[in-house]
Amino acid sequence: MRKFLLIFLFSFFCLQLNAQKLIRYDLYVNDTTVNYSGAKAKAIAINGQIPAPTLYYTEGDTAEIYVHNLMNTETSIHWHGLILPNNQDGVPYLTYAPIKAHTTFKYRFPIVQNGTYWYHAHTELQEQIGLFGALIIHKKKPDNIPEYTVIFSDWTNEKPMEVLRKLKMANDWYAIKKHSTQNYGAALFSGYLGAKLKQEWLRMYPMDVSDVYYNAFLTNGKSESNITDSIVPGFSQGRKIKLRIINGSASTYFWLQFAGGKINVVANDGQDVAPVTVDRMLIAVAETYDVIVTIPDTMSYEFKATAEDRTKSTSLWFGNGTKVFAPVLPTLKYFEGMKMMNSMMKFNGTMDAMGMKMSNQQMDMNSVMYPENANSETVTLNYGMLKATEKTTLPTPLYSGEGQGVTLLNFTLTGNMNRYQWSINNTTLGDTDKILIHQGENVRIILNNQTMMRHPMHLHGQFFRVVNGQGDFAPMKNVLDIMPMEIDTIEFAANYTGDWFFHCHILYHMMSGMGRVFSVPDSVPNAEVSTVKNSWHKFTKDENMWHFSTQIPIQSNGVFPKFMLMNRHYIFDVMGMMDCNLNFESETHFARYFGQHQYLKLYIGSDIRRMNEPSNNISDSVMTAAENRTLATVGVQYLLPMFILADLRIDHTGHVRFHVSRNDLALTSRLRLDAMWNTDKEYEIGLRYILLKRLSLSANYDSHFGLGGGLTFTY
Numbered sequence: 001m002r003k004f005l006l007i008f009l010f011s012f013f014c015l016q017l018n019a020q021k022l023i024r025y026d027l028y029v030n031d032t033t034v035n036y037s038g039a040k041a042k043a044i045a046i047n048g049q050i051p052a053p054t055l056y057y058t059e060g061d062t063a064e065i066y067v068h069n070l071m072n073t074e075t076s077i078h079w080h081g082l083i084l085p086n087n088q089d090g091v092p093y094l095t096y097a098p099i100k101a102h103t104t105f106k107y108r109f110p111i112v113q114n115g116t117y118w119y120h121a122h123t124e125l126q127e128q129i130g131l132f133g134a135l136i137i138h139k140k141k142p143d144n145i146p147e148y149t150v151i152f153s154d155w156t157n158e159k160p161m162e163v164l165r166k167l168k169m170a171n172d173w174y175a176i177k178k179h180s181t182q183n184y185g186a187a188l189f190s191g192y193l194g195a196k197l198k199q200e201w202l203r204m205y206p207m208d209v210s211d212v213y214y215n216a217f218l219t220n221g222k223s224e225s226n227i228t229d230s231i232v233p234g235f236s237q238g239r240k241i242k243l244r245i246i247n248g249s250a251s252t253y254f255w256l257q258f259a260g261g262k263i264n265v266v267a268n269d270g271q272d273v274a275p276v277t278v279d280r281m282l283i284a285v286a287e288t289y290d291v292i293v294t295i296p297d298t299m300s301y302e303f304k305a306t307a308e309d310r311t312k313s314t315s316l317w318f319g320n321g322t323k324v325f326a327p328v329l330p331t332l333k334y335f336e337g338m339k340m341m342n343s344m345m346k347f348n349g350t351m352d353a354m355g356m357k358m359s360n361q362q363m364d365m366n367s368v369m370y371p372e373n374a375n376s377e378t379v380t381l382n383y384g385m386l387k388a389t390e391k392t393t394l395p396t397p398l399y400s401g402e403g404q405g406v407t408l409l410n411f412t413l414t415g416n417m418n419r420y421q422w423s424i425n426n427t428t429l430g431d432t433d434k435i436l437i438h439q440g441e442n443v444r445i446i447l448n449n450q451t452m453m454r455h456p457m458h459l460h461g462q463f464f465r466v467v468n469g470q471g472d473f474a475p476m477k478n479v480l481d482i483m484p485m486e487i488d489t490i491e492f493a494a495n496y497t498g499d500w501f502f503h504c505h506i507l508y509h510m511m512s513g514m515g516r517v518f519s520v521p522d523s524v525p526n527a528e529v530s531t532v533k534n535s536w537h538k539f540t541k542d543e544n545m546w547h548f549s550t551q552i553p554i555q556s557n558g559v560f561p562k563f564m565l566m567n568r569h570y571i572f573d574v575m576g577m578m579d580c581n582l583n584f585e586s587e588t589h590f591a592r593y594f595g596q597h598q599y600l601k602l603y604i605g606s607d608i609r610r611m612n613e614p615s616n617n618i619s620d621s622v623m624t625a626a627e628n629r630t631l632a633t634v635g636v637q638y639l640l641p642m643f644i645l646a647d648l649r650i651d652h653t654g655h656v657r658f659h660v661s662r663n664d665l666a667l668t669s670r671l672r673l674d675a676m677w678n679t680d681k682e683y684e685i686g687l688r689y690i691l692l693k694r695l696s697l698s699a700n701y702d703s704h705f706g707l708g709g710g711l712t713f714t715y
């Protein structure tokens with residue numbers, strides 16, 4: 001009898017081991033309203049949850065996922081880090097048609113790997129407002145250690161399209177909120193005036209490690225989570241616990257610290273690595289890490305994720321009792337960062353690492369901004385420390401055409417902070433073709449980050465090895481964080497047919513066109529995409545979006561509205577002036593930007609002036625110069641050092657005018673100076689004190705309209 005039981009148990013165990021189950025999930029995507037930080041905001045939830053429900057599989061299962069789009073807009077779901085057939089990858093207009101409003105799409109694919117992954121929308125900025133969740137694949141033979149899944153995310157009460165608009169319009173409201181304007185006053189008082197002048201001489205916008213001001217950072221959808229309630233047997237003092245950590249943020253990197261001791265890193269992007277013990281680590285946007293921590297005793301310990309810009313943090317607490325806090329990361333020393341960037345920026349607007357060979361996060365230049373760095377005992381994780389548990393050398397290429405089956409690509413990551421444009425080799429996705437790769441070929445990419453920001457570059461559908469000095473044991477990843485001025489090498493064997501997206505995972509960078517598509521031709525083309533009209537155009541449409549902004553001073557001496565409509569290449573602007581005597585002036589420009597840094601613009605425009613009666617403030621001598629006129633103009637604008645805009649134009653009467661202006665010079669965080677002068681002897685000087693996001697106090701002196709003060713409305 002006992003023998004029987006043993007045989008029964010054994011066969012049951014084997015059955016479990018080899019169970020190849022079909023696992024079905026139904027995901028209902030719908031609009032919702034949330035309140036994470038004192039304001040109601042629109043969000044998107046799956047099955048009513050943010051984050052979306054965690055999907056669990058075991059390697060060898062088959063996934064069947066029904067995505068029911070209950071919204072009035074289209075959506076898409078991408079399975080991040082999963083190896084699957086291309087038409088299951090979930091990139092709308094590239095690998096399938098989008099999931100239209102009120103329709104259902106059924107995914108079905110085999111689970112051929114294990115580890116910590118996630119899923120998220122790949123439509124516009126839907127991921128920013130909640131469309132993400134964890135996807136956990138257990139090994140056939142599970143580790144005998146309790147585990148807990150953690151998704152960190154960033155939250156803004158603003159509509160994400162509004163965030164993108166602000167970034168594009170160089171609106172520095174976020175810098176004001178983050179205390180990172182690096183204004184002249186602060187520079188003067190802290191002894192960095194020289195550095196500030198040099199920064200503006202080099203036409204560099206203020207240094208920052210992140211672009212967006214967030215209202216909250218979230219741990220599994222809450223600002224703080226406590227896992228006491230969810231204690232499973234084994235989550236007790238002295239026991240180890242495995243955290244499966246996912247950074248589901250749209251644009252935030254997090255520093256991870258544990259108050260209870262060291263962090264033992266055991267997997268990255270779903271792939272096991274040789275365990276490495278650290279005090280703290282930075283998790284890039286879209287990366288995943290498995291770490292093991294030990295819960296020391298009966299108190300409550302903080303596992304803390306601090307946004308890289310250190311504005312806020314979010315925490316996970318282990319256990320009950322007295323709270324033991326992780327160290328607070330002090331405010332960044334932005335002026336030190338500014339000095340460092342100044343030293344690397346060349347006058348022509350390109351950056352130079354000054355002969356330093358930096359790669360794999362091993363030399364963190366941002367560390368000049370970390371006040372806590374005095375403590376040199378701290379071990380911080382970098383990519384050089386990651387080592388695969390098995391050999392990861394690429395197979396001999398099956399394809400042996402040109403280049404012996406190895407395609408070498410040089411990708412320089414490029415950008416233009418002034419206009420918030422991001423690209424690869426100065427070209428956006430929409431201006432390129434798919435990069436053709438032969439199946440069985442090996443692809444090596446040398447990435448060179450020539451921008452002032454980090455970029456988490458993500459490859460769909462397969463892993464690449466990061467050439468990091470670990471030889472045959474180079475780690476396999478699907479997201480590579482590359483710091484400013486770094487050069488990193490990644491390589492992969494192109495085993496899977498289809499179109500695979502490679503892009504920066506900072507959503508606002510991706511939306512600007514920072515990506516490429518690798519195309520491994522298949523004998524059977526993807527019918528779902530090939531039947532969509534202009535699919536490539538639709539896939540890349542985000543980068544061509546138009547953005548609007550306006551500034552309307554309503555003052556005692558007149559109204560001075562400015563309107564701007566701008567996209568990647570063009571800007572249309574109107575500037576008007578009007579007083580209560582119906583004196584009226586307007587200038588209009590329709591301009592195209594040129595060059596890598598877009599310092600240069602060519603325009604056609606108009607200049608209209610009606611001076612009915614002399615305004616009280618205007619002296620007769622100035623009035624003579626201001627005759628009534630309607631002019632057609634053509635001109636050139638160039639952004640000079642110190643952000644001085646020079647404008648040389650000729651009108652249809654042959655009159656030539658040279659005009660210089662400088663706007664929005666930050667005297668203090670909120671006090672701004674504008675100045676203008678031209679060869680028609682017109683000039684203006686103005687001051688603006690920013691009260692609220694959309695409202696300022698303003699005053700100016702204008703050569704036609706005289707002195708006045710009032711309010712300025714900004715959008």
Ligand SMILES: [Cu+2]
Binds near residue numbers: 422454456505509
């Ligand atoms: Cu980026």
